[in-house]
Amino acid sequence: xxxxxxxxxxxxxxxxxxxRLVIEDxxxxxxxxxxxxxxxNGAGKTSLLGAITGQFAVDSGQISWxxxxxxxxxxxxxxxxxxxxxxxxxxxRRMRVREVLDYAVWLKRTEPKAxxxxxxEALLAGDLEDLWDRxxxxxxxxxxxxxxxAAATVCDPQVVLLDEPTVGLDPLxxxxxxxxxxxxxxxxVIILATHLLEDxxxxxxxxxxxxxxxxxxxxxxxxxxxxxxxxxxxxRGALGRLLTGPTAT
Amino acid sequence: xxxxxxxxxxxxxALTAMLLLQGASxxxxxxxxxxxxxxxxxxxxERTSLFGACILSAAVAWAAVSLRAxxxxxxxxxxxxxxxxxxxxxFWWGLSASLVTNCVLATTVGxxxxxxxxxxxxxxxxxxxxxxxxxxxxxxALGVLIAKFTPPFxxxxxxxxxxxxxxxxxxxxxxxxxxxxxxxxxxxxxxxAWPAIETPIFRAASLGSIAAAIVFELHRxxxxxxxxxxxxxxxxxxxxxxxxxxxxxxxxxxxxxxxAVPVVCFDGxxxxxxxxxxxxxxxxxxxxxxxxxxxxxxxxxQQGAPEDAVALPPVEGKYRPSRTTPPGAVTAILxxxxxxxxxxxPDRIQLSAAMTLWWRAHVGLPTGGGTYAGQNSFSGPEFAxxxxxxxxxxxxxxxxxxxxxxxxxxxxxxxxxxxQPLP
Numbered sequence: 001x002x003x004x005x006x007x008x009x010x011x012x013x014x015x016x017x018x019x020r021l022v023i024e025d026x027x028x029x030x031x032x033x034x035x036x037x038x039x040x041n042g043a044g045k046t047s048l049l050g051a052i053t054g055q056f057a058v059d060s061g062q063i064s065w066x067x068x069x070x071x072x073x074x075x076x077x078x079x080x081x082x083x084x085x086x087x088x089x090x091x092x093r094r095m096r097v098r099e100v101l102d103y104a105v106w107l108k109r110t111e112p113k114a115x116x117x118x119x120x121e122a123l124l125a126g127d128l129e130d131l132w133d134r135x136x137x138x139x140x141x142x143x144x145x146x147x148x149x150a151a152a153t154v155c156d157p158q159v160v161l162l163d164e165p166t167v168g169l170d171p172l173x174x175x176x177x178x179x180x181x182x183x184x185x186x187x188x189v190i191i192l193a194t195h196l197l198e199d200x201x202x203x204x205x206x207x208x209x210x211x212x213x214x215x216x217x218x219x220x221x222x223x224x225x226x227x228x229x230x231x232x233x234x235x236r237g238a239l240g241r242l243l244t245g246p247t248a249t
Numbered sequence: 250x251x252x253x254x255x256x257x258x259x260x261x262x263a264l265t266a267m268l269l270l271q272g273a274s275x276x277x278x279x280x281x282x283x284x285x286x287x288x289x290x291x292x293x294x295e296r297t298s299l300f301g302a303c304i305l306s307a308a309v310a311w312a313a314v315s316l317r318a319x320x321x322x323x324x325x326x327x328x329x330x331x332x333x334x335x336x337x338x339x340f341w342w343g344l345s346a347s348l349v350t351n352c353v354l355a356t357t358v359g360x361x362x363x364x365x366x367x368x369x370x371x372x373x374x375x376x377x378x379x380x381x382x383x384x385x386x387x388x389x390a391l392g393v394l395i396a397k398f399t400p401p402f403x404x405x406x407x408x409x410x411x412x413x414x415x416x417x418x419x420x421x422x423x424x425x426x427x428x429x430x431x432x433x434x435x436x437x438x439x440x441x442a443w444p445a446i447e448t449p450i451f452r453a454a455s456l457g458s459i460a461a462a463i464v465f466e467l468h469r470x471x472x473x474x475x476x477x478x479x480x481x482x483x484x485x486x487x488x489x490x491x492x493x494x495x496x497x498x499x500x501x502x503x504x505x506x507x508x509a510v511p512v513v514c515f516d517g518x519x520x521x522x523x524x525x526x527x528x529x530x531x532x533x534x535x536x537x538x539x540x541x542x543x544x545x546x547x548x549x550x551q552q553g554a555p556e557d558a559v560a561l562p563p564v565e566g567k568y569r570p571s572r573t574t575p576p577g578a579v580t581a582i583l584x585x586x587x588x589x590x591x592x593x594x595p596d597r598i599q600l601s602a603a604m605t606l607w608w609r610a611h612v613g614l615p616t617g618g619g620t621y622a623g624q625n626s627f628s629g630p631e632f633a634x635x636x637x638x639x640x641x642x643x644x645x646x647x648x649x650x651x652x653x654x655x656x657x658x659x660x661x662x663x664x665x666x667x668x669q670p671l672p
Contacts, residue, residue: 055323076329084327088320107328 007031007189008052008159013061013071015044015051015213022047024213026061029206030159034185036204036221037193038239044213045193046087049161052191053084065159080108083157085148087164087193093137097128097147100136104151118155126150126180142173149180159189166199178202197235209242216242257312261346264308268350271304272297276358279436281565281573283362285521287370288439288498289572290362291377295433297354298381301347302388302412309343309392310408318401336393337467343392347385351378364520365500373446379453386460388412390467430492431455440518440570441501445494447487454484506545514547514558522548522563522574529579530561536612538651541587541658559586577614584608588657592664602627603635603642604657610639 008030015023023044028037037045050056051071052063063071070078091100098119105118123132126146136144145165152160162181166174181203184190192199200207200221207224209217217224226234275297283289313336316322325335355378362374395408419432430452434444458481465474500517507513513530515523526548534542543559549570550560561582562570571578588604590597606627609616616627616636646653660666 050323053323053327055326079327079329082327084324086320086324089324090319091321092315092319104328107325107330109329 007066008191009064010048010052011062011064013048013051013063014059015047015056016059017047017056021059022213023051026210026213026215027218028191028208028215029218030189030191031206032185032187032189033205034181034190034192034203035206035208036200037191037208037210038195038197038200039193039210040195040243043195043210045195045210046163047213048210049084049163049191049193052161053082054079076109080155081158083152083154083160085145085152085160085162085165087167089148090144091136091147093135095136096132097134097136097139098123098132100147100151101128101154104154108155110155121156122150122154125153125184140173142169142177145169145173145177146180149177149184153184153188157188159191160184161191161193163193164195165192166194166196174198175202197232197239200235201230201232209239211243257342260308260312261342264304264343265346265349267304267308268301268347269353271300272350272354273357275300276354279568280361281568281571281575282436283358284572285362285364286439286501286518286572287359287362287365287374288443288501289436289518290358291374292434292436292439294351294355294358294374294377295381295384296436298351298384298388299413299416299433301350302384302391302416303409305343305347305385306388306392306395306412307405307409308346309339309389310396310404311392312339312342313393313396314401314404317396331469333467333469336397339396340389340393340463340467343389344386347389348382351381351385355381365518367500369446370500373443373449376449376453380449380456383453383456383460386463387456390460390463393467427489427492430488439498441516442495442497445491445496447491448494451484451488451491455481455488458484504547510539511543511559512545514545516549518572519548519570521572525574526563526579529574529577530583533580533583533612536608537583537587538655540651540655543586561586577612580612581609581614584612588661590661590664592661594664597661597664599631599634600657601661602629602631603638604654604661606632606635606639607642607646610643 008028010026010028013023013026013028014021015026026044026048028035028048037048039045047056051058058071061071062069065078065081068075068078095103101119101122102115105115105122108118110118123129126149128146128150131139131143131147136147139147145168149162149165152162165181166177169177178199181190181192185203190203192203194200204221207217207219207221208215209224221230221235224235224238225231226237276293279293279296283293316325316335322335326332359374391412392408395411396404399407416433419429420435423429424432430444430448438444458477462474462477462481465471465477498517503517504514505517506515508527511534513527515526519526530546545558547558547560547562549562561579563574563578563582565571565573565575565578584605588601588608590601592598606616
């Protein structure tokens with residue numbers, strides 16, 4: 001019988017930052033589709049994503065990609081499959097959208113001949129054709145996040161990490177961004193770190209709840225939510241009980 | 250514009266223009282110290298790298314720091330590129346601008362010093378060029394390091410100040426230490442003597458190996474980087490060992506004399522000024538009675554000149570002897586020497602001031618200040634009195650020019666003769 005391999009698997013992960021244990025014995029499983037990493041501000045979401053990207057060193061535990069451990073030195077093969085939109089990423093105001101995407105493509109060590117077509121694909125996928133020659137400084141906050149998402153998904157990465165991508169967007173922009181995330185999740189693993197229940201309700205099929213560096217829940221959103229239909233209120237009730245009740249997974 | 254990769258074309262052009270402007274300024278303002286003399290030309294080229302390194306380092310830091318200033322470095326590192334790969338762009342962007350600048354400046358200085366070209370001088374000049382190029386690579390790498398490791402808001406300023414502080418520290422505070430052999434050489438040190446040939450060889454090798462190690466590190470060639478570092482260690486040890494060794498420049502000491510009365514002598518560093526110098530000297534001598542002409546004139550005060558020689562070194566600014574002949578300088582100095590006095594008598598001092606002022610006016614040079622850069626203005630009390638009586642002196646000289654001038658010159662140089670009052 002063939003063993004099913006979870007694309008991204010985090011087991012027993014401990015991460016220290018500044019001598020303090022910020023991630024404690026964390027577990028996360030992410031398969032194709034959107035996996036929400038849900039938790040209040042300061043819960044350890046960014047640290048967990050940082051451990052996956054290699055930004056923060058892993059104290060103990062392991063991170064696997066397609067069954068291969070990647071928590072030591074990041075292999076080029078793993079990095080080539082990874083896309084990341086950090087929470088605080090900005091680009092120089094005078095940079096043009098096409099230049100941002102060209103740089104993102106260059107970072108993936110794409111052959112010079114293929115770079116132009118990769119940029120075109122990213123513009124199309126991100127619905128940025130009308131913004132391609134605009135300077136970043138001329139874009140609205142929502143448009144800048146779209147550029148960031150497009151930059152995170154250039155060269156067709158199989159795993160995309162999004163850290164609070166909808167913070168600062170108005171409801172309409174957020175709704176549009178949710179559509180883009182759902183669209184980007186087609187055939188990919190997306191891990192969406194957020195503290196907004198709307199993000200989870202609108203995009204995620206799996207959820208991992210993290211609080212004070214500890215994972216409290218790993219599973220399907222359906223199993224987590226109080227309501228049969230996944231609603232923000234249902235998620236709020238479940239999260240409230242989880243955060244105030246006894247620790248359980 | 251790809252600021253993260255540091256390949257902005259317009260910024261590159263601006264940087265090149267800035268480096269060229271800076272280098273050209275240094276070369277032009279110090280021309281009196283090196284034109285026509287290749288050893289000093291090499292030192293001048295190296296002096297252009299003093300502020301050039303500051304500009305280059307700051308520009309590279311400006312291009313490189315944008316990654317961290319926008320919190321983009323962790324994001325970029327999730328790409329497949331190495332950290333070195335991320336910062337390679339700004340390094341080569343800045344260094345290529347510097348290489349173009351150095352080529353232009355080296356060619357300019359080389360052409361302007363070709364009169365003194367010998368194979369040894371050319372070798373030393375090329376060593377200077379190599380040292381400048383290597384120092385540029387070190388400056389660009391310093392910009393990258395500062396951009397990588399200092400707070401982004403201070404990176405550009407720090408990267409401008411640090412190369413200057415290092416250069417000044419080496420030149421001023423560590424001048425007695427062998428470490429100062431890395432410093433930019435003093436222009437005057439190349440007038441008649443220069444460091445032993447081993448020193449510039451080791452200096453170029455030391456800086457070049459360090460630069461090579463930086464390049465290999467940026468291109469992640471570990472073995473080559475190690476080799477370059479070993480080479481840098483050996484070359485630096487050699488540099489420190491040979492630091493301070495000086496030898497005379499043979500071509501500089503060779504004095505050549507020409508003409509009859511007066512005989513005019515030049516040393517090997519003054520080939521470029523001969524024609525202009527002689528023309529000005531002839532202009533001056535025509536206005537003096539033959540009896541006051543010096544028998545031998547030397548254009549420098551160096552050893553090896555005949556004992557009875559009168560030294561008339563051209564001066565420009567702080568450069569003495571100057572390797573250029575400012576208009577009127579030799580004519581003016583001829584008057585200064587002819588009408589100078591070592592006698593303590595007030596009458597003679599007064600006569601000297603009056604004759605000097607008359608000379609300047611007579612040969613059409615200004616009397617209100619210095620005729621050429623670096624010359625004293627005539628501001629003492631004796632000059633104030635001389636100005637008051639200048640018209641009477643002019644009238645007297647007009648009647649018997651040769652007699653009055655010769656008599657005055659004799660009185661000024663022979664303190665034992667009784668002084669005659671001014672007219």
